Amino acid sequence: MNTLKNFTKGLIKENPVLVLVLGTCPTLATSTSVINALGMGAAATIVLLCSNVVISALRKVIPDKVRIPCYIVLIAGFVTMVQMLVKAFAPALDEALGIYLPLIVVNCIILGRAEMFANKNKIFDSAIDALGMGVGFTLALFLMAAIREVFGNGTFCGLAIPVLADNHISILTMAPGGFLVFGLLIAAVNKFGTYKPKKKEFGCEGCPQADACGKSSCSQAAEEVADND
């Protein structure tokens, strides 16, 4: 597979946040300021890189039936390591990210890439894929955080912006602003995307129960239950 293509697909064409719509929770929660967003992006990228490399290296060792629990243990291990590093070297970031740092474990992007890419590709390709996806995630977070911080707080990375600082729209940094900016960004991607956007549905790509569940999406599963009643 073409290495460059492998890297760039995560940036725009298959951007995990804006196109695949994975990892919504950390995106909404940590994009209140640019610094937090970059910290979250970096932490998730490191975990993604480590887990993709190790899972790819072990892809012939891990039995197929118990692969999901194995992946979760590996990912949780890397998350714990990153958590300890952040606590030791960037306590302010640890404070700001709070609960969302350990919650990287259940970030669908990481399990999704393990399941979709790392367990069928070579170590090098998996590492490149992880970097591309991680940078794509960070870019999307950065974009959202920049919009929210510049217009919501009148600052950029903590530096005040002349006119906007006096006329900021504080609601953007609060919870409703997160939903609003995310909705507008996805609408913009739909409008200006150069390719035909796929139907946006919360798929099972990152869901560890996808095999057991056998439905194509959570809403489909739910609808079938509703119909059965």
Added chain:
Amino acid sequence: MTNLIIILLSAVFINNYVLSRFLGICPFLGVSKKLDSATGMSLAVIFVMLIATAVTYPIQKLLLDPNDLGYLQTIVFILVIAALVQLVEIVLKRYIPGLHKSLGVYLPLITTNCAVLGVTILNIDEGYTFVEAMVNSLGSGLGFMLAMVMFSGVRSTIEGSDVPKSFQGLPITLIAAAITSLSFLGFGGVIENLFA
């Protein structure tokens, strides 16, 4: 007692898991299309949150803390929750088939729901006692349910309206969520003053 009521009400209204903490967004957007599936999913979440807290809290306090193993929290909790959900599903299927029929399908879907792992970790971080932790889990679950049920009503209105092409689907849903979340901001400060 007042303390417990404050914890319960703030978990439901002020620190609503979905609308102000952004936990459990995937099921919130994925399963809120119909009222009965939204209710079913929320009941399963409340159930799992309570059981998960009842199990992880003693593990943290009796097993991890005395042995200086606090750093294993993330790994242990996620494994315990995953195993627990499977176990609950098997037990329900065997002994209470009626409940399994209504909650069963949703159980596997919430193993990796960040709201469940989130509530167990937050209970420890906030330094709650066991009773407070259980009340907080119940409140968080009820808050999740409130948001889901309210939002399924909002969504059924969206379904029937004429939305611009690029906003169809997810974008308009998110913007509706923004407005719903805005209404929850109004609860800020109410609960504390209620008992002051």
